[in-house]
Amino acid sequence: MGIMINPPCMQQYSILWADDEIEFLKPHILFLEKKGYTVKAVNSGADALEAAEEQNFDIVFLDENMPGMSGLETLTAIKAIRPSLPAIMITKSEEEHIMEDAIGAKIADYLIKPVNPNQILLSIKKILDQKRLVTEKTNLSYQQDFRNLSMIFQDDLNFDEWIEAYKKLIYWELEIEDTENQSMQEILESQKEEANISFAKFIQNNYEYWLNDANEDEYPMMSHDIMGEWVFPLLEDKKLNEERPLFFILIDNLRYDQWKVVECLLAEYFTVKEEKVYCSILPTTTAYARNAIFSGLLPSEMAEDHPDIWVSDQEEGGKNNFEDEFLRRQMKEFGFGDTKTTYNKILRNHQGKQLVENFNNLQQNELNVIVYNFVDMLSHARTDTAVVRELAPDEAAYRSVTKSWFLHSPLWDMLKKIAEVNGRLIITTDHGTIRTKRPYKIIGDRNTNTNLRYKQGKNLNYNPKNVLVAKDPAKFFLPRQNVSTSFVFTTEDYFFAYPNNYNHYVKYYKDTFQHGGISLEEMIIPFIELEAK
Template sequence: MKQITVLWIDDEIDLLKPHLLFLEGKGYRVITAANGNDALKYVSARENIDIIFLDEQMPGKSGLEVLNELKRLVPAIPVVMITKSEEENIMNQAIGAKIADYLIKPVNPNQILLTIKKNLEHRQLISEKVTADYRTEFNRLGTTIRNASHWREWADIYRRIVYWEMQIDSGGEEMKEILSFQKAEANKEFARYIKSVYLSWFSQNNDKPVLSPSLMRQYLFPLMEKNPQRHHVFLLIDNLRYDHWCVLSEILSGFCRIEQNDLYFSILPTTTQYARNALFAGLMPLEIDKLIPNLWTDEDDSEEESKNTHEEQLLQMQMTRLGLKVPVHYEKILNEKSAKKLVDSFSNYSNIPLLVVVYNFMDALSHARTTVGMLRELAGDEAAYRSLIQSWFRHSQLLELIKTCLHHERTVMITTDHGSVRVLNPVKVIGDRETSANLRYKTGRNLNYNPREVFAIRKPADAHLPSLSLTSSYIFATCADFLVYPNNYNHYASFYRNTFQHGGISLEEMIVPVALLLPK
């Protein structure tokens, strides 16, 4: 392990001999300087310095003057200011110059040791603690996964897995690999659970989670009725996984109160065409097809964009059925330019109680990662993908839009229609020309597959899904599988492996966030 070098700058350095001996006894290398000029010579000479302790009151150049030169020469090295003074303006100047810490004399050796650990060994210490905590949790979580038999248990399991993913993101590869195996085990058991209970969720009296068609009835409309004087925003971010929401919420917590942070279940197929249309209509896809066939687009429509062109009408019809006579403005955001336009014109909607915004960037990013090699390299795994989303969100018009909504004293309900899963394992299926193209599910008349590798629904009406013909069926990939035709199998298996897809059965696709933000 590399020896840490400390530069200590103080005009009374001889009086600090006990502190210096204490640090050397702990294995640190200590360089001293009695004034700012000597210290700057050490730094200019490229001494391998890891942290600097700087006295604020010295003859000649003051501590603040030396601090400014240090930050210009070595901006990445943490500088800890030590002073007798507690004057607010000195503290403000030091903090403004981006000091790492601030200590008031007299300081004891343990304070110095703690400061070094906090600034240089902080990440390693946290990683060690997280690793130890996860080792303790591993067996408990494994037992819960194996015994889970209720949707509430699965929602809790997924929360716990995502919590550990977020904790271990900056940790060692060994722990990441172990957690990845445990998540794969969870997805295997979750798929088995969904196969056994999914169709029963459509029985009238069965205990079931909130599903796509009931989301607005369970969350949005009761909120509007409870707060009729308040204006609201319903923000649907397409393809927002729960772990991605956790990344966004860390940033948002600085601007608002997150009043509600729930999970609901997307219907199958976990795609925009099915799940989002069901969400806005308040109906399952089969009911949309039967009751308002002109607003349902079949699988054989080749234009992907045309499968969600009626969301505003579906929402208006749902609200009319429920007797909700509230003016609504619907907006679909396809890029940053249209988002900025909405932000800039937001005051135009001050008299409209409900704004419904569909934000499509996350889904576009997922698809772009599949086709753009550089993006796939930048977001090579789950942790890197979360980091990319975090970086984008900090500088996005989406964040500006949310801030604007809160500034206008609107509540903001954030949710999604489905998530996505990183696929790794190709599974061979055979279908005719009319079979759907999605990699995580297929629907068609002549599907040939291994029933042990998929979840098959031979009677689509049982799952409230429309059929292209009397003999149509649906099959769904589970876990990290994706469905590939035999023709040119190796090419497509290689091309789509390690991409994010949706439509099938996994924790990441089906269990998705719904949250309520309030102004602070």
């Protein structure tokens, strides 16, 4: 399969150039006009302001040291009437305070005389043509990588190779999102769908084997392993724990692509010491995957070893009310029972603010575990609330909403405080989500669970194509309610719908973000260790 890129449409730009020695700049102006730009030249700030009032320009060049209105004064006046007009300041002075004033006035670029025509041209292209040039380069690079990716998805990959393939897809998704017309977006989405078809087959062929027969080098890191393998070893130096406490922050439903947009926000305060990825267990839900993290056990082991705090799908009430107790018992099992530890779950904004206010007390502990439920609340609210549904109609918007929440959340304030005290930080999640697009008919009795990406119950009726069936839950380390109980997991972007209310389900849940099933987005998830700068 080949992909075609439309040739770019060159745009003619108009430039306003103000300099009290404009006559000496005619060679520069002729150079730009030969390149296809139109240039209006004036020799004072007042004339520049008058021209900006009468005509639209794409960019303005301002000499800083003009008699009458200075370049900065002219810039301020022009910005008042044309706030989005990019300005390039040109000056003979290299004084730092002038540069700072110009930057503070939101100039687009700063050039020091004497300037040559190519400097001017580069500055113009950087400002006016950047989006077009980035689009062309990104589209061409993705076109070159497209065939390689398609061939990779047809290979017999191991889990580490799937991680790298998925990371590459996310890289291109974020790069294309930043392009001007996003002409490659539809092709990338098709390639992600192709990847998820292959990944579903990979999980179907390997998941049961991993849990029962795999050698250590064949077995990926999974939910129930991460505390024992990746977190507890960081607590072995008790002196370090007391000097620099470890903060373990779990943001539920945080997909790898969402982490990548959050990562750039953290760059001012933290460096990424190590970016790891692990595999969520099935079902990819809070009740199973997050409890597995804090207990260090698979679901059937939790049900058998801790029946007093394990809550099944059939029982009423919350399924994650005992995460702190699961954690306490796991820490004791690993020999960290005397480690000073706190556990906080943030369900509402005011709880997050209270925790920030209590930060000094958190510093007295060796390990602080904080669970943020907001992303989970966002994904489910998106299903139920028309306003949120409009805010996040696709993956790009979902990432944007997550980024906006992150910047305005108490979690952001908490992370800055951790950086201030040179605390150690881990950010991770329990599972991801996928935007569901296609309904999948299934019939179950009244005791069948409500999740749209997996079902457990007895006498389930469905087409066995495009699902993973655990007829013997014990082989998947899943608790069995009775002899005929089975688990069925959706793959790709399907969601379960009941035939007796089919149209309602399709209308209500199509294009919503769900979890519980098998997809790259739900199962390949980030575990990030950061160091304060």
